[in-house]
Amino acid sequence: MVLQSAADLKRGYSLLQRGYRLEKRLITNLGGISFLDCVEECLRTTRCLSVNYFQPAQFCEVNFESKDSVPKLFLTKTGWFYSERIDWDKDMTGPCSRSNCLVNEKIVPTSLGQCTCKVSDCGIPVNEGYSLETVQDGDGIGISKKMHVTCLEGFEKQGSGLFTCQSDGFWKADLQCIVEYKLPGCFEDSRKRVLESGPHLLQTNGRSQCASHCATLGSYSYFGLEVDDECFCGNDIRYNPKQVATRECDFPCRRNSEEMCGGYWKILIFSS
Numbered sequence: 457m458v459l460q461s462a463a464d465l466k467r468g469y470s471l472l473q474r475g476y477r478l479e480k481r482l483i484t485n486l487g488g489i490s491f492l493d494c495v496e497e498c499l500r501t502t503r504c505l506s507v508n509y510f511q512p513a514q515f516c517e518v519n520f521e522s523k524d525s526v527p528k529l530f531l532t533k534t535g536w537f538y539s540e541r542i543d544w545d546k547d548m549t550g551p552c553s554r555s556n557c558l559v560n561e562k563i564v565p566t567s568l569g570q571c572t573c574k575v576s577d578c579g580i581p582v583n584e585g586y587s588l589e590t591v592q593d594g595d596g597i598g599i600s601k602k603m604h605v606t607c608l609e610g611f612e613k614q615g616s617g618l619f620t621c622q623s624d625g626f627w628k629a630d631l632q633c634i635v636e637y638k639l640p641g642c643f644e645d646s647r648k649r650v651l652e653s654g655p656h657l658l659q660t661n662g663r664s665q666c667a668s669h670c671a672t673l674g675s676y677s678y679f680g681l682e683v684d685d686e687c688f689c690g691n692d693i694r695y696n697p698k699q700v701a702t703r704e705c706d707f708p709c710r711r712n713s714e715e716m717c718g719g720y721w722k723i724l725i726f727s728s
Contacts, residue, residue: 471543477533480591481521484598501562509537578621585611585633607633637726642705643697645723651690660711680725682718685710
């Protein structure tokens with residue numbers, strides 16, 4: 457740590473919040489370091505906005521959010537200190553105080569007195585339907601850290617919610633959050649076609665694929681899946697078709713065998 461004047465440090469210490477900790481917004485943690493070294497770690501890490509520090513164990517937590525963005529996670533905790541990046545002079549990092557590192561990188565000094573950028577994290581998992589409500593204490597987005605992610609209400613969860621941050625800065629994960637479409641049912645189809653637009657033959661078929669395809673064609677109230685690769689779109693379920701048991705619409709979708717795509721002259725209709 458670069459030595460700072462008393463005036464430089466006084467402001468940071470005056471804004472220190474004792475007895476508080478921001479939970480479940482961790483980039484990474486480090487043990488056996490001083491509080492000022494913890495602050496410096498934050499200043500070097502582009503994405504860092506705040507730190508928690510547990511004095512009895514000299515334990516540092518580097519966070520990607522601050523208390524104002526997630527007040528419900530800012531809790532009273534005996535022995536902890538909370539501090540924000542903006543409360544400290546970035547010149548604490550010495551020659552590495554001016555960096556052009558990317559948002560998922562940190563600036564680190566080299567043995568030759570230079571500074572270089574190094575991947576620090578995998579970023580906040582973001583995708584349609586993702587929710588951080590299941591993040592556990594100790595989860596983090598830093599290299600080698602893990603994070604528990606789930607799906608928002610209204611989305612079906614497929615795959616594991618456990619994300620692992622790899623050394624290249626990319627998550628290892630297979631979670632998919634699929635929009636839960638309402639299912640009017642399985643109906644008999646005919647050459648007149650129950651839904652007016654189709655069949656559209658999709659290379660990969662399924663609920664999200666067909667719904668997305670119909671959205672590119674216009675504003676439709678329904679979409680339907682029929683034997684393998686057929687996708688239909690429509691605003692009405694026409695000709696008063698006979699509804700049959702859903703098990704009669706159990707033909708696997710093209711290149712998506714986990715989903716069912718109707719059957720022979722049987723259309724599985726969803727409201728979009």
